[in-house]
Amino acid sequence: MDTVSSSARPQADRAPGLRLLATLLGVAALAVVPFVAPTMQLLVNLALAKGLAVMGVTVLLRAGQVSFGHALYFAVAAYGGAFLMTAMPGADLLLVLVVGVAGATVSGLLVGLFVVRYRGIFFGMLNLAFSMIFWSILEKFYHVTGGADGIRLPRPTVLGMELGRADFELILFYLSIALMLGLGWFTIRWFASPVGQLFQTIKTNETRLEYLGVSPRRALLSGYLLSAVLCGAGGVIMGVAQGVVTPEYAWWIRSGEMVFIAVLGGSGSVQGAFIGALIYEFVRTYASAFAGDVWQMLLGGFLLVIILFAPRGVIGIVEALGRRGTRSEDAK
Amino acid sequence: MSTPLLETRNLEIRFGGVIAANDVSLTIESGRNLAIIGPNGAGKTTFLNICTGWLKPTRGQVLFEGKDITPLPPRKIVRRGVARAFQIPQLFTEHTALENLLIAVAAREGLRNPLQDLHRIPERDEVMHLLEMVNCADVAERPVVELSEGQRKLIDIAVALALKPRLLLMDEPTSGVASSQKHRIMEILVGALAQAQVTSVFVEHDMGIVEKYADEVAVWNAGNVQLRGTPREVLEHPDVIRDVIGEVV
Numbered sequence: 001m002d003t004v005s006s007s008a009r010p011q012a013d014r015a016p017g018l019r020l021l022a023t024l025l026g027v028a029a030l031a032v033v034p035f036v037a038p039t040m041q042l043l044v045n046l047a048l049a050k051g052l053a054v055m056g057v058t059v060l061l062r063a064g065q066v067s068f069g070h071a072l073y074f075a076v077a078a079y080g081g082a083f084l085m086t087a088m089p090g091a092d093l094l095l096v097l098v099v100g101v102a103g104a105t106v107s108g109l110l111v112g113l114f115v116v117r118y119r120g121i122f123f124g125m126l127n128l129a130f131s132m133i134f135w136s137i138l139e140k141f142y143h144v145t146g147g148a149d150g151i152r153l154p155r156p157t158v159l160g161m162e163l164g165r166a167d168f169e170l171i172l173f174y175l176s177i178a179l180m181l182g183l184g185w186f187t188i189r190w191f192a193s194p195v196g197q198l199f200q201t202i203k204t205n206e207t208r209l210e211y212l213g214v215s216p217r218r219a220l221l222s223g224y225l226l227s228a229v230l231c232g233a234g235g236v237i238m239g240v241a242q243g244v245v246t247p248e249y250a251w252w253i254r255s256g257e258m259v260f261i262a263v264l265g266g267s268g269s270v271q272g273a274f275i276g277a278l279i280y281e282f283v284r285t286y287a288s289a290f291a292g293d294v295w296q297m298l299l300g301g302f303l304l305v306i307i308l309f310a311p312r313g314v315i316g317i318v319e320a321l322g323r324r325g326t327r328s329e330d331a332k
Numbered sequence: 333m334s335t336p337l338l339e340t341r342n343l344e345i346r347f348g349g350v351i352a353a354n355d356v357s358l359t360i361e362s363g364r365n366l367a368i369i370g371p372n373g374a375g376k377t378t379f380l381n382i383c384t385g386w387l388k389p390t391r392g393q394v395l396f397e398g399k400d401i402t403p404l405p406p407r408k409i410v411r412r413g414v415a416r417a418f419q420i421p422q423l424f425t426e427h428t429a430l431e432n433l434l435i436a437v438a439a440r441e442g443l444r445n446p447l448q449d450l451h452r453i454p455e456r457d458e459v460m461h462l463l464e465m466v467n468c469a470d471v472a473e474r475p476v477v478e479l480s481e482g483q484r485k486l487i488d489i490a491v492a493l494a495l496k497p498r499l500l501l502m503d504e505p506t507s508g509v510a511s512s513q514k515h516r517i518m519e520i521l522v523g524a525l526a527q528a529q530v531t532s533v534f535v536e537h538d539m540g541i542v543e544k545y546a547d548e549v550a551v552w553n554a555g556n557v558q559l560r561g562t563p564r565e566v567l568e569h570p571d572v573i574r575d576v577i578g579e580v581v
Binding site for chain 2: 186189190192193194195196197198200201203204205207208209210211212213214215
């Protein structure tokens with residue numbers, strides 16, 4: 001996996017090719033969904049949008065911090081895109097994405113400057129507080145935000161072209177995959193970079209970090225901004241894919257869902273964020289169809305099993321199976 | 333007269349009714365190894381904490397190369413050239429020994445490229461040299477949690493040296509290390525300090541170590557410097573024998 005340091009390093013170093021192959025196969029499987037399972041295209045697209053946001057939560061987990069309010073950036077970016085499209089009907093999809101992510105970045109900087117002073121439960125709850133303040137604003141300022149009804153998003157243009165629904169959804173789907181690959185690659189590289197490594201040392205020793213001449217707050221802020229950007233990208237994709245943004249985007253359950261998926265997929269893992277999001281969306285959709293009101297219980301039970309028996313999440317199970325396979329090959 | 337490397341003027345710090353530093357005025361010249369000895373609770377570690385900015389004195393000043401560093405936070409004092417090694421090694425426990433040093437060098441150089449791999453920074457050779465200096469090259473790739481206490485101490489000091497300081501403050505560099513290993517560790521340490529041309533101040537309880545490796549000794553008692561001199565002068569002083577070494581005069 002992308003974990004730079006762990007006692008499992010020698011084993012992990014043995015299978016980068018296998019990991020790359022598995023990732024490529026996974027991406028290829030996603031890429032053919034519109035052709036082999038078109039009914040699942042929207043479901044997978046929503047899962048990818050959530051995966052992008054979960055990757056943001058995952059970044060913070062690398063520093064040992066849990067945010068219960070990152071839906072804030074999800075919502076800020078989605079509403080940023082919605083406001084743009086309301087003001088400029090026919091705005092380009094890429095412009096909507098850039099404006100939404102820029103909004104998430106600026107709000108991440110403003111909130112981040114404050115919350116990076118805190119750690120642990122205080123960090124988590126302060127983030128929650130900010131997201132709920134934003135939720136209240138979205139609910140109460142009806143004339144600007146549409147209140148609980150939210151804002152409907154007209155379909156944006158793509159490079160100046162007005163596309164039909166099917167073509168647009170196909171473009172959006174592949175844009176989501178491109179963002180998953182591009183931002184996922186960047187995040188993995190960032191984790192391995194000096195600035196990413198300094199950020200991750202917040203988890204183990206802030207005293208030494210300070211005595212290296214580095215401000216722990218500044219180090220945390222760098223990762224916090226990245227997490228806001230990632231959540232923002234997810235928020236814009238989700239808004240455009242659903243065609244409507246509502247205050248529910250900033251609701252605390254949305255933030256909790258992100259943490260849930262991050263733990264499910266494998267806390268600290270970029271690939272795990274997307275695997276977790278796909279599993280979550282599928283279970284949520286099909287369990288709610290077949291198991292009525294008990295789907296949350298099924299998901300809760302699944303998470304309990306993961307925490308008790310596979311604390312590194314689904315990606316940890318996949319890696320363990322991969323290592324076992326490699327050892328079997330060596331034994332032969 | 334040349335400016336001392338470090339100078340403290342009338343330092344005082346109180347924790348409630350306890351005075352942990354009581355009008356401490358001290359100078360440390362460049363190129364010397366100063367040992368600080370004294371009974372438990374005398375204020376030795378508090379002195380290091382004040383000099384590195386971890387604690388702010390109630391009164392007094394700390395000057396490094398003639399400039400007042402009293403109000404600065406530790407990170408800014410580190411950037412001026414004062415590094416610190418700890419009684420309990422302060423390392424990044426999820427990283428290897430090599431990565432701990434690479435991170436230190438990256439911090440020193442202010443490396444910010446988000447796409448640069450920590451393991452491929454140009455200073456990697458310098459880090460390997462540091463690991464060799466402290467005799468830990470063979471454990472470079474091992475997570476620090478798997479190392480012995482002595483090795484962790486040496487890595488902790490190497491991390492401090494990676495910052496290229498002019499002054500290194502060490503709190504009990506041989507505590508928690510087996511008696512048979514203490515002199516070996518000090519030999520490695522003193523050799524590394526000399527090679528890096530770093531002035532050092534170290535708190536120590538082992539008088540054998542103090543006698544052999546210090547150029548000067550300062551005796552702490554009740555938050556102040558009771559006595560200062562060469563190891564021989566200090567260790568043969570009746571007050572030191574009674575209060576610090578613990579033998580009957």
